[in-house]
Every structure is written in C-alpha cells, then in structure tokens.
C-alpha cells in the first residue's frame with residue numbers, strides 16, 4: 001500500500017473543488033473516506049481543503065497497548081481524530097494524554113499556537129499521524145461564538161482569518177474596508193478601535209452611524225489609490241483578476257503589508273488565479289469555514305513558507 005503524505009479534510013459542499021484543485025496541482029489522491037482525501041504528495045496546502053495534515057507518517061501497530069507505547073515514544077501529548085475504526089481508536093486514545101477540541105472559538109482570544117500532534121486509526125493495525133496541522137482544529141473547522149449585533153454574518157470570515165493569523169487591527173490602526181456594505185467587517189474593525197475608511201457603492205447600515213472611528217465613502221472601491229495604511233480588507237464582489245491587479249498595485253506601492261481579501265467566484269472556481277495569488281509573497285489562500293463560493297487571500301509579513309512546502 002502506498003501511504004499518503006498529506007490528509008486533506010473535505011469541507012461540506014466543496015469536495016469537487018478540492019479534488020479539482022489537487023488535480024491541477026498534480027497532487028494525486030490515493031483514497032478517500034467521507035471526510036478525508038489521502039494525498040500521495042505534500043507539495044503545499046490546497047486552498048479548498050477545510051484543514052490539512054501535512055508530512056503524514058504511518059505507524060504500524062500490533063495491539064492497542066503497542067499503539068500506546070509507540071505513540072508515547074513519539075510525543076507526550078496527542079489529539080485523536082476518530083474516523084474509521086472509531087471504537088478501537090478511542091481505546092488507544094483513552095490511555096494517552098490527549099487534548100480535546102475547542103467547541104467554539106472566541107474572537108479575540110486567539111488560538112493556542114503550539115498544539116500537540118494528531119493521529120487517526122485507518123486500519124485496525126495502522127495509524128496515520130502528523131505534527132503539521134494547518135489549522136487549529138483537527139479537521140480545520142472553526143465555529144465561532146457569534147454576535148447578533150452586526151448587520152450580516154460576513155464578520156465571521158473576517159474573525160476566522162484574523163484568528164488564523166493571530167493578529168488584528170487595534171486602536172492605533174488605520175484600515176480600509178472595500179466593498180463594505182452592509183457593514184459587518186467595518187463593525188468588527190470599529191469595535192477593535194481601528195480608524196476605518198469604509199467604501200462601497202451602497203450605503204452602510206445605520207447601526208454603523210454610532211461609531212466615530214468609521215469614515216464612509218460612497219463610490220468605486222477600486223478608485224482608491226494606494227496610500228499609507230496598516231491593513232487593507234476587501235469583500236468586494238468582482239472578478240478575481242481585477243482584485244489581483246488592484247492588490248498587486250498596493251503591494252508594489254509598499255504602503256501596506258497586511259491584507260485580507262475575499263476572492264469570489266461567479267460559478268466555477270479558478271485554480272489559475274488562486275495559484276497567482278499564492279505566488280505573491282507572505283500569503284495563504286484558504287477556503288475557511290465561513291467562506292461560501294470564495295476563498296480568502298491572507299497576506300501578512302508573519303506568513304512564511306512552511307519548510308515542508310515545495311517551490312511553486
């Protein structure tokens with residue numbers, strides 16, 4: 001049997017996008033379960049996966065106690081993902097020091113950066129494990145404790161992106177929110193105390209009127225020329241190529257180095273443009289729990305290429 005080097009977790013409703021992207025990236029799928037694709041190589045983090053276990057190792061075992069001894073020799077603490085052979089997997093996990101999953105994330109509490117490795121039982125006597133999970137949870141899903149006040153639920157994808165980054169605007173930050181209506185991203189940033197330049201063709205929800213740190217401009221987001229800003233955010237509905245050219249202008253200007261932008265697809269997704277964004281410096285392109293038919297481009301100086309990434 002050829003063992004996978006990567007486990008790519010399937011986001012509900014986005015399996016075909018993930019499979020298509022893996023094909024585009026020449027990352028061969030060896031096998032699939034209801035929740036996971038076993039990928040032969042581990043070139044990079046595919047955007048459409050819900051979460052990815054990278055540099056996966058296989059561990060052959062002879063019994064439950066043999067598994068426990070072998071796992072304890074690898075790491076003192078583990079996370080267990082129950083998929084196939086769940087009962088036997090649980091029996092292995094029972095006598096290990098394990099960390100449980102977070103039910104709901106709380107913005108801005110952040111996430112624990114260094115989480116223990118994870119294992120799953122794929123055959124009665126075969127474990128896959130990884131020290132390199134790309135998101136904080138085992139499967140990559142990130143449910144949040146929600147807030148009912150903002151005018152839409154779009155703030156959840158902003159919270160998710162900023163939590164994954166472990167950085168967000170504060171009272172000293174100057175930020176731009178492009179395509180901001182009805183205003184939940186603007187609300188989220190205003191709540192953090194940032195000075196928000198919020199731009200849309202339509203008007204913001206009146207609930208934003210109470211924030212003194214929000215300056216709203218009606219008009220075309222793309223008419224704003226790059227200027228000194230701490231963060232640029234965009235949730236504009238537009239062609240991905242247009243967003244790419246515009247954001248490339250910001251990067252080349254040197255006026256800003258932190259970006260969170262939705263790349264939206266009208267109908268079919270576009271692997272070429274995802275790859276183009278991915279080739280910009282210091283970034284990740286991710287389909288997050290709160291994204292619909294879109295992915296999020298997160299660009300930030302602290303995002304470095306993973307040492308296990310291949311050159312792409």
Ligand SMILES: C[S@@+](CC[C@H](N)C(=O)[O-])C[C@H]1O[C@@H](n2cnc3c(N)ncnc32)[C@H](O)[C@@H]1O
Nearest residue numbers: 154179181182183184185200201220221235237
């Ligand atoms: C998905 S909504 C944004 C939701 C927003 N992030 C929130 O949290 O409420 C997309 C917005 O992009 C705006 N939009 C589309 N093209 C635009 C353009 N060229 N300039 C400014 N706004 C634009 C639309 O008016 C719409 O309000």
